[in-house]
Amino acid sequence: MILNAAMTLDGKIATRTGSSEISGQEDLLRVHKLRKEMDAIMVGINTVMVDDPRLTVHKISANSNDNPIRVVVDSKARTPPEYRILNQEAPTIIAVSSEAPSDKIKALEEDGKSEVIICGDKQVDLNCLMDELGNKGIKTLMLEGGSTLNYSMLSAGLVNEVRVCIAPMIAGGNRAKTLVDGDGVDYMKEAFRLKFKKSYNLGADLIVEYNVL
Numbered sequence: 001m002i003l004n005a006a007m008t009l010d011g012k013i014a015t016r017t018g019s020s021e022i023s024g025q026e027d028l029l030r031v032h033k034l035r036k037e038m039d040a041i042m043v044g045i046n047t048v049m050v051d052d053p054r055l056t057v058h059k060i061s062a063n064s065n066d067n068p069i070r071v072v073v074d075s076k077a078r079t080p081p082e083y084r085i086l087n088q089e090a091p092t093i094i095a096v097s098s099e100a101p102s103d104k105i106k107a108l109e110e111d112g113k114s115e116v117i118i119c120g121d122k123q124v125d126l127n128c129l130m131d132e133l134g135n136k137g138i139k140t141l142m143l144e145g146g147s148t149l150n151y152s153m154l155s156a157g158l159v160n161e162v163r164v165c166i167a168p169m170i171a172g173g174n175r176a177k178t179l180v181d182g183d184g185v186d187y188m189k190e191a192f193r194l195k196f197k198k199s200y201n202l203g204a205d206l207i208v209e210y211n212v213l
């Protein structure tokens, strides 16, 4: 499980308005090469709502077999059926909780738009979801945010690697999204510990890679 994101020097992955064009062109190519290597790519529902992402390999040459399976963590099945995540370019799994209304689930499954997996009572139970994805043969997964899901995945001990693009920008703003939000830990001694792996420049950006201990 690789958590990948792009942030400003002050750790923001989006402004309070949801604006998030952070990576330079070279970093976007790196991200798409990584997508191509992965079995699946996962985001939280807010990222779908704000960005309407495709989550396919579309910035480097690729065919449809190269697209990872798309996974949305979406407790209440709010993914709008007309959004790009549900297009025919790649298969999509929507992970919901048992609180999701059945009519919404039905709309998401209509015409094979997506496969809905139910895990957990209120929020999506991420351990249950990982088991379900594992049963489908998914061995490598890329987490592309956002801040809230990043925190839940780290808290559940489900992230093996963190790869971050640091762009030479500072955004500021106490309502801007950071790399990891959620509740956060109370004491620094509880912080998730990482081991530095490597760093390198891509254009104006700095890429840093860590293993999660």
Ligand SMILES: NC(=O)c1ccc[n+]([C@@H]2O[C@H](COP(=O)([O-])OP(=O)(O)OC[C@H]3O[C@@H](n4cnc5c(N)ncnc54)[C@H](O)[C@@H]3O)[C@@H](O)[C@H]2O)c1
Residues within 6 Å of the ligand: 004, 005, 006, 007, 012, 013, 014, 015, 018, 019, 020, 022, 043, 044, 045, 046, 047, 048, 050, 051, 073, 074, 075, 123, 124, 125, 126, 144, 145, 146, 147, 148, 149, 150, 152, 153, 177, 181
């Ligand atoms: N720069 C980047 O690399 C990057 C990457 C991705 C997203 N973003 C930005 O991040 C923002 C969205 O981040 P966010 O934190 O608001 O939302 P998010 O994408 O992390 O989605 C969180 C939502 O997922 C749902 N959810 C269900 N089960 C959950 C669970 N177990 N744990 C956590 N969430 C669960 C909840 O409704 C929760 O509010 C957008 O502005 C987007 O542009 C930036």
Ligand SMILES: Nc1nc(=O)c(N)c(NC[C@H](O)[C@H](O)[C@H](O)COP(=O)(O)O)[nH]1
Residues within 6 Å of the ligand: 004, 005, 006, 020, 021, 022, 023, 028, 031, 043, 047, 051, 052, 053, 054, 055, 056, 144, 145, 165
């Ligand atoms: N690596 C990276 N750099 C960025 O500057 C940025 N904003 C994102 N954001 C991740 C988020 O998941 C986006 O929604 C998808 O990167 C959009 O993906 P598509 O191109 O539509 O496939 N990711």
